[in-house]
Amino acid sequence: LTEEQPVNPSTVKKFAVAEGKHAKFRCLVTGKPKPEIIWKKNGVPLDPGRRHLIFEDREGYYTLKVLYCKEQDTGLYVCAASNALGNTLSAVHLSVKSAVRF
Amino acid sequence: EIEGAPGAPLDVRCLDANKDYIIVTWKQPAVDGGNSILGYFVDRCEVGTTHWIQCNDTPVKFARFPVTGLVEGRSYTFRVRAVNKSGMSHPSRVSEPVAAMDPADRARMRGTSAPWTGQIIVTEEEPAEGVVPGRPRELEVTEATKNYVVLSWKPPGEKGLEGVMYYVEKCVAGTDSWQRVNTEIPVRSPRFALFDLAEGKSYSFRVRCCNSAGVGEPSDPTEATTVGDKLDIPSAPGK
Numbered sequence: 001l002t003e004e005q006p007v008n009p010s011t012v013k014k015f016a017v018a019e020g021k022h023a024k025f026r027c028l029v030t031g032k033p034k035p036e037i038i039w040k041k042n043g044v045p046l047d048p049g050r051r052h053l054i055f056e057d058r059e060g061y062y063t064l065k066v067l068y069c070k071e072q073d074t075g076l077y078v079c080a081a082s083n084a085l086g087n088t089l090s091a092v093h094l095s096v097k098s099a100v101r102f
Numbered sequence: 103e104i105e106g107a108p109g110a111p112l113d114v115r116c117l118d119a120n121k122d123y124i125i126v127t128w129k130q131p132a133v134d135g136g137n138s139i140l141g142y143f144v145d146r147c148e149v150g151t152t153h154w155i156q157c158n159d160t161p162v163k164f165a166r167f168p169v170t171g172l173v174e175g176r177s178y179t180f181r182v183r184a185v186n187k188s189g190m191s192h193p194s195r196v197s198e199p200v201a202a203m204d205p206a207d208r209a210r211m212r213g214t215s216a217p218w219t220g221q222i223i224v225t226e227e228e229p230a231e232g233v234v235p236g237r238p239r240e241l242e243v244t245e246a247t248k249n250y251v252v253l254s255w256k257p258p259g260e261k262g263l264e265g266v267m268y269y270v271e272k273c274v275a276g277t278d279s280w281q282r283v284n285t286e287i288p289v290r291s292p293r294f295a296l297f298d299l300a301e302g303k304s305y306s307f308r309v310r311c312c313n314s315a316g317v318g319e320p321s322d323p324t325e326a327t328t329v330g331d332k333l334d335i336p337s338a339p340g341k
Contacts, residue, residue: 015224022227031217068229079219086216092224 007076007091015092017069019099025064026057027079027090035081039064042075069096106188109133111142114182116200117166121174121207124200127166128182137186144169149177149199161185172202235266235311238292238321246327248301254293255309255321266313270294275304275326288312304328 017023029035039046039054039062046064048054053065062081066073074096080089109131117125126144141161145154146169157169172178177199184191201208236258245252257266267288271280283296299305304326311318 013221017224017226020229022229024225024227025222026225027222028220029217030215032214035217065227077222077224079222081217081219083217085214088217088219090219090222092222094224 007078007089009076009093012076012091012093014095016095016097018097019069019071021069023066023069023073023094023096025066025077025079025092025094026061027063028060029062029079029081031081031083031085033083035083035087037062038080038082040078040080041073043078066094069094071096071098104189106135106137106186108135108137108139108184108186108191110192111165111182111184111194114180114194114197116180116197119200119202119208120204121172121202123168123170124172124178124180124202125166125168126180126182126197128194130165131184131191134184135186135188135191137188139184139186141185142167143183143185143190145181145183145193146172146178147180147196148173149179154181174202177201234316235313235318237319238268238309238311241307241309241321241324243307243324243327244293246329248330249297251296251299251305251307251327251329252293253296253307253309253324257292258311258318266311268292268294269310269312269317270296271308271310271320272296272299273306273308273323275306280308280320299329301329 051067078091112129114128144157180197181193238255241255270283273280306323308320308323
């Protein structure tokens with residue numbers, strides 16, 4: 001459907017959260033008609049579920065919330081927006097730091 | 103400033119626009135410089151450039167001119183100059199930009215834009231700790247007989263209290279020893295019937311909320327209710 005633009009990993013912003021905490025991804029999206037938004041992790045679309053909340057917040061930001069982060073949640077997260085006039089995306093890298101302290 | 107030349111025309115607008123022409127209108131200048139106006143020159147400028155092109159070779163008499171030779175889809179602004187026998191006026195103020203396109207295309211294009219996504223910002227959030235609910239409100243004895251007493255109350259005001267349940271406590275009047283009545287199972291509804299009260303004794307009652315996070319503070323206690331043959335319903339607290 002939409003042609004995936006390549007993401008250059010070296011230019012992607014990196015964020016880290018502690019294991020067990022929630023990670024909230026916020027992305028401002030504009031476009032008319034209102035774009036369709038897909039959140040992806042490592043290229044795989046994320047569906048809303050028990051640990052993945054997907055919503056538009058009160059300020060109009062498209063929001064993905066990953067609850068109780070595990071180390072496996074580490075990866076490249078993409079917010080892909082598309083409408084009749086085109087498509088674009090933004091990406092970030094999340095790493096989940098182990099809660100174990102030495 | 104040329105002595106005797108007219109003032110600049112006013113209020114330049116685009117009356118009608120399509121892909122073949124844009125009709126430009128204006129108002130005559132406030133001053134004609136003492137000589138009658140012979141006509142007007144209309145200039146166009148493609149938006150994004152600074153290059154003005156005169157649209158008509160000879161002055162037009164009426165304050166209305168269809169500009170042709172436009173490139174379809176491009177936007178233009180217009181200005182007008184007035185001329186009399188002394189010379190040319192300063193150009194008018196520039197019109198709002200107008201695209202050379204048919205109204206249907208303009209309607210279709212209006213307000214549409216390709217998507218744009220900003221930088222994703224990630225923040226760490228503390229998983230919400232369970233909040234212990236507050237105190238139940240407006241507890242009252244709604245029935246009192248020698249066999250049972252019925253209490254009712256209202257849930258605490260705070261939001262987000264899904265899963266709230268209640269513990270009921272009783273206390274023999276004059277003592278300060280509160281006992282939980284429903285020790286095993288908290289109740290879900292905001293009312294409760296107590297049995298097994300000792301006849302002739304007076305009791306006060308109070309209620310606590312609980313949820314998965316814990317048990318909250320108790321409500322205000324009821325006034326003492328005496329268990330007997332006669333109904334003894336005290337007034338509601340605070341009344």
